[in-house]
Amino acid sequence: MDPIVAGLLATLVGAIVGGGVSFLLNRQLHAQQLERLRTEHKTEFAAEDTARHFLSHRGYTDRSFEVLRKHLGGFEDDELRRILVRAGAVRTYRDDSSEWWRLLSRMDEYIDQKVRRADVTAAD
Known part of the structure; x- marks a missing residue:
């Protein structure tokens, strides 16, 4: 085999193996970082799931902010509103100026x- 072809082939194989190892390591690193973030923000993820649960009830399309605040205790009003937005909710106001989601x-x-x-x- 020609030494130039052998050198190119060795370089190509080295690049493929190195790239594959780098890809796998980065993938594992990103998975660990995502899991760490989920653990750090577990309360917020759980609150979003709970908000979705209350807003998904088949009997009620809307929930008042007071009801949501009661069932999702431990959050300031603005923080709760951010959680509701992250859960995919929109705010509306009724004629009596009450806040509904x-x-x-x-x-x-x-x-x-x-x-x-x-x-x-x-x-x-």
Whole structure:
């Protein structure tokens, strides 16, 4: 075999093996960092899951801020609002200026309920 071809082949194999090892080590490092961050922010992740649970109840598309605050105790109001936004919720206000939250993913369901109520009211 020509020494130049052998050198190129050895360089190529070395680059592939080195790149593969580097890729695997970086992947493992990122997985460990993600797990460490999840552990550090476990309370916030659990609060987001709990907020999603309350806002996903099939009987209620909206929840008042007071109810959410009661069930997600231990957070300041602004911190709780940030958790609700991270959970995928949007804030609305009622005519009495009370604050209500709904999952953005349930907006179509809310609109359908509103249209059905309007149809029932119009039929009466």
